[in-house]
Amino acid sequence: MTDPQHPYSPAVVANGLVFVSGSLPLAADGSVVPGGRAAMDAAIEQLRERMATVGVGLADVVKLTYFVTDMGLRDLANEQFIELWPQPRPARTVVGVAALPRGCVVEIDAIAKVP
Template sequence: MSAHPYSPAYAAGGFGFVSGALSVDESGTAVAGRMEALEAAVARLSERLGTVGMTLRDVIKTTYFVTDVTLRDEANSQYELLFDDPRPARSFVEVAALPYGATVEIEAIAHRRH
């Protein structure tokens, strides 16, 4: 039985649906620091995409959940580096708390480009 009752990523009809990837390290410990947390969440997102044979290049929509909406500027700078034009659509939402003490969670929808 897995640690969670859901799939980290699920592929169907050429799409990949990625469960929220938290700003934690490989052992599940929350990563401190603003950019470090964003980078950790992207690393976990990339790992999850990989489980369905996709990469960040396949992402068409993201939703960021953050415990501090002022992370938006750093996230915007990171987004410009991560994605080429046209960049994926994105929602950016502040929440009261995230699991494991994380400060960032990113979920994504990807589409296989043939």
């Protein structure tokens, strides 16, 4: 996904790690998935797709960052995080931001290890 609007790599492998660009909650047709948990699930799905392009999956994640436009979404982030990652879970940060691209409520990026 390299074009003038998106001049970045979705995932980059360096020194045994994979750095995954922020993933927005977008449906297959490119529309924004609204809401709290539905949006987070869509963002994780996009993250999963980006990771697959370089041969890693959610089990390889060592660090996640959730960017949210409402810190009230932290509880939903916790719920999703607990469901997707068994103990010991990856490190994680939830950051409150004023706005995200396309009016999204969440963006998630990750660092994973190459298996």
